[in-house]
Amino acid sequence: MTDTHKSELYYPSEDVIAQANVSDYQALYDYSVQDREGFWAEQAAQLSWFKPWDRVLDESNAPFYQWFVGGEINIVHNAIDRHLLNANRNKMAIIWEGENGQVRNYSYNGLNREVCQFANVLKSMGVNKGDIVTIYMPQIPELVFAMLACAKIGAVHSVVYGGFSQEALASRIDDAQSRVLITADGGWRRGKAVDLKSVADEAMKRSPSIEVCICVKNNELDVDMEPARDFWLHDLKALPIASPKCETEPTSAEDPLFILYTSGTTGRPKGMLHTHGGYAVYTSTTHRMAFDIKPEDRWWCAADPGWITGHSYIVYGPLINGATLMLYEGAPNYPYPNRWWQIIENYGINILYTSPTAIRGLMRFGDRWPQKHDLSSLRLLGSVGEPINPEAWKWYHHVIGQDKCPIIDTWWQTETGGFMACPLPITPLKPGSATKPFFGNVMKVVDDQGNAVAANEEGKLVIENPWPGMARTIFNDDARYQELYWSQQADGHWRYLAGDSAKIDDDGYIWVIGRMDEVLKVSGYRLGTAEIESALVSNHNVSEAAAIGLPHELKGSAIHTYVILKEGATASKDLAVELREHVAKEMGRIAMPESVEFVESLPKTRSGKIMRRVLKARALGQDEGDLSTLEE
Numbered sequence: 001m002t003d004t005h006k007s008e009l010y011y012p013s014e015d016v017i018a019q020a021n022v023s024d025y026q027a028l029y030d031y032s033v034q035d036r037e038g039f040w041a042e043q044a045a046q047l048s049w050f051k052p053w054d055r056v057l058d059e060s061n062a063p064f065y066q067w068f069v070g071g072e073i074n075i076v077h078n079a080i081d082r083h084l085l086n087a088n089r090n091k092m093a094i095i096w097e098g099e100n101g102q103v104r105n106y107s108y109n110g111l112n113r114e115v116c117q118f119a120n121v122l123k124s125m126g127v128n129k130g131d132i133v134t135i136y137m138p139q140i141p142e143l144v145f146a147m148l149a150c151a152k153i154g155a156v157h158s159v160v161y162g163g164f165s166q167e168a169l170a171s172r173i174d175d176a177q178s179r180v181l182i183t184a185d186g187g188w189r190r191g192k193a194v195d196l197k198s199v200a201d202e203a204m205k206r207s208p209s210i211e212v213c214i215c216v217k218n219n220e221l222d223v224d225m226e227p228a229r230d231f232w233l234h235d236l237k238a239l240p241i242a243s244p245k246c247e248t249e250p251t252s253a254e255d256p257l258f259i260l261y262t263s264g265t266t267g268r269p270k271g272m273l274h275t276h277g278g279y280a281v282y283t284s285t286t287h288r289m290a291f292d293i294k295p296e297d298r299w300w301c302a303a304d305p306g307w308i309t310g311h312s313y314i315v316y317g318p319l320i321n322g323a324t325l326m327l328y329e330g331a332p333n334y335p336y337p338n339r340w341w342q343i344i345e346n347y348g349i350n351i352l353y354t355s356p357t358a359i360r361g362l363m364r365f366g367d368r369w370p371q372k373h374d375l376s377s378l379r380l381l382g383s384v385g386e387p388i389n390p391e392a393w394k395w396y397h398h399v400i401g402q403d404k405c406p407i408i409d410t411w412w413q414t415e416t417g418g419f420m421a422c423p424l425p426i427t428p429l430k431p432g433s434a435t436k437p438f439f440g441n442v443m444k445v446v447d448d449q450g451n452a453v454a455a456n457e458e459g460k461l462v463i464e465n466p467w468p469g470m471a472r473t474i475f476n477d478d479a480r481y482q483e484l485y486w487s488q489q490a491d492g493h494w495r496y497l498a499g500d501s502a503k504i505d506d507d508g509y510i511w512v513i514g515r516m517d518e519v520l521k522v523s524g525y526r527l528g529t530a531e532i533e534s535a536l537v538s539n540h541n542v543s544e545a546a547a548i549g550l551p552h553e554l555k556g557s558a559i560h561t562y563v564i565l566k567e568g569a570t571a572s573k574d575l576a577v578e579l580r581e582h583v584a585k586e587m588g589r590i591a592m593p594e595s596v597e598f599v600e601s602l603p604k605t606r607s608g609k610i611m612r613r614v615l616k617a618r619a620l621g622q623d624e625g626d627l628s629t630l631e632e
């Protein structure tokens with residue numbers, strides 16, 4: 001990927017340069033790493049604080065860093081309340097379009113009324129500051145209202161992506177010990193109603209901590225409502241308790257804002273914990289600088305709010321910056337492959353932020369679909385989730401951006417809260433590279449001994465400093481957080497290990513290659529091999545299982561599995577289908593394996609660890625590498 005593309009530079013136009021929020025990357029970067037606290041204090045000063053911080057950064061308990069210590073803030077005070085005092089009050093905050101063409105709009109004032117009502121409903125259900133509320137919803141405005149309502153009263157939200165199934169939902173509810181679950185009857189996908197409440201019902205059977213379930217009516221699905229546990233939101237909103245006025249609770253900068261579960265090396269998903277202060281500063285600063293946000297912009301991050309991309313760049317960053325955001329619930333190619341391009345034209349979207357897998361998926365329908373539409377409102381394009389292949393990059397740039405929109409390829413993670421490496425609109429671009437570190441960050445590529453490798457050599461991507469948007473810990477597991485991500489260096493400073501392999505070229509451009517651990521990126525979704533394997537083993541026919549990722553044209557990588565059956569079970573095509581369906585049911589459709597192969601044994605180390613790299617090499621017909629630890 002590197003050599004042929006290294007020479008190919010795309011320069012921003014005069015027009016883009018003239019209006020850029022940041023006009024000199026290097027000067028600001030140098031300052032931001034020389035005086036990191038000074039830089040972040042200036043950014044934090046752009047927000048509204050109930051009480052200013054005493055210290056920007058407290059490193060006394062590193063790697064458990066604290067930011068803006070002593071400060072009092074609430075992210076919702078910044079995302080909504082302060083806009084009500086100025087011209088943003090009547091500005092559009094959210095434009096939502098449903099797959100069947102339904103449209104709902106909310107001004108900042110309207111958004112505030114919805115969030116206040118929802119917050120009052122939560123209070124009436126006994127939700128207090130610090131309580132963790134689980135949210136399992138389709139991509140509808142109420143998902144955003146629910147998140148903001150929790151934050152407003154100082155409660156902590158834990159959003160579980162609406163595409164996940166009962167097992168994934170139940171385990172996340174259990175880990176968080178949530179008392180309250182917010183869900184909906186169902187969502188829409190490809191013209192069909194997708195059931196959510198019945199999945200939530202199954203999850204609640206397995207998760208005794210839930211005492212209250214608030215259900216949003218989104219389609220006409222028949223659902224079971226258990227008396228004294230399940231309530232319709234519209235019924236609760238009609239009660240006098242649900243007034244459209246509610247004070248925003250001051251929280252300390254380090255109070256928890258949300259938990260978001262993500263996959264890692266071991267079976268159990270990790271609940272990454274983010275806080276009010278640093279996260280508000282980091283998401284709004286990265287969004288404003290990397291995407292050059294202007295007051296009149298219509299911003300569309302086409303992710304699901306249920307992932308970190310949606311938390312940071314649908315909900316919090318854009319609302320803090322007072323942008324107008326687009327939300328669309330449905331498939332990108334329904335009823336036709338021009339759906340997204342139609343949305344861009346209809347609403348005059350200025351910035352589109354999406355994933356390589358979505359771009360590849362729409363690219364395959366050809367140029368004629370986007371060409372039917374006036375896409376001239378677009379000024380910038382963004383990419384996130386996995387390395388973008390130069391072919392998709394060029395199509396996005398040429399056909400969608402009409403050669404005039406810089407592509408902001410943002411590298412970051414659930415753990416980092418916001419962009420860690422990305423260009424600014426003024427940065428010369430190389431297709432497939434996330435370019436340079438964001439302000440304040442020092443990034444390196446190191447070898448197994450921790451020494452920086454030479455330019456263009458592959459190694460582990462690390463970050464040498466704390467940043468305000470960083471996760472503070474893994475919920476209830478400080479030890480695992482420190483062990484998985486941080487190592488102290490000889491000079492005493494702590495280094496963050498991202499889990500990705502990467503190269504840095506002669507010009508200092510970062511090229512992320514992919515995950516090094518047992519994590520797969522399937523259509524940009526992060527899945528752990530261990531989670532897929534335990535889903536397979538939970539089927540009564542399966543004794544052992546291994547999952548690997550193999551290259552896939554649209555998905556980036558696809559899941560292939562190897563299964564050893566129990567005594568008495570017989571391999572068959574039907575059983576393979578059953579097992580694929582079983583994984584989809586346990587985890588969600590995004591985790592459904594591409595293939596199930598029945599085997600007699602699996603390559604393992606002497607200590608019993610499955611050697612997935614050997615399976616992968618075999619599947620690809622490549623050299624199996626060092627087999628000295630193999631005991632098959």
Ligand code: WT7
Nearest residue numbers: 309384385386387409410411412413414512526
């Ligand atoms: C992993 C994190 C951050 C929001 C969505 C994913 C990969 C993410 C890029 C990019 C190359 C990327 C990395 C990273 N990744 N963005 N622009 N270029 N790789 O968040 O689910 O926590 O996954 O996604 O492998 O470690 P996530």
